Amino acid sequence: MTIAVSDDGRWIAAGGSDRFIHLYDASTRAPVRTLAGNESLVLALAFSPDGTRLAAGANDGTARLWDVRSGRLLRTWASDPPALMAVAFSADGTRLVTSSTMGAARLWPLGAERRDAAEVAAVVARKSPFRLTDDGIVEAP
Numbered sequence: 001m002t003i004a005v006s007d008d009g010r011w012i013a014a015g016g017s018d019r020f021i022h023l024y025d026a027s028t029r030a031p032v033r034t035l036a037g038n039e040s041l042v043l044a045l046a047f048s049p050d051g052t053r054l055a056a057g058a059n060d061g062t063a064r065l066w067d068v069r070s071g072r073l074l075r076t077w078a079s080d081p082p083a084l085m086a087v088a089f090s091a092d093g094t095r096l097v098t099s100s101t102m103g104a105a106r107l108w109p110l111g112a113e114r115r116d117a118a119e120v121a122a123v124v125a126r127k128s129p130f131r132l133t134d135d136g137i138v139e140a141p
Contacts, residue, residue: 015042
């Protein structure tokens, strides 16, 4: 099972082997909704900095982005398997970084803007032991 708490403390998300993500109101501990759509077990969860979106990494190498308030699936990315063990948002919420069990990481732009390699490296370094190479590939240490 994996768990994430939104930065504002409003939401708790839990996911695991049942392939669902269960969203709870943190203050009341009451279930809010169940997010369906993952095709394999959920291994990683992260809320966007503003708490409006939730990213999930799964055992099949897919990443999904959800709207927290509506429960709507916003986007799905298919990465090369193996499993995505970590997901993290950039500080401004415009990018998502995923990392797999093989040490590969990918940067997924959530908007139209692009960032330079130094900023991507800072996001990766803050959330994991990975490093960004000169050609833009993220490697395990």
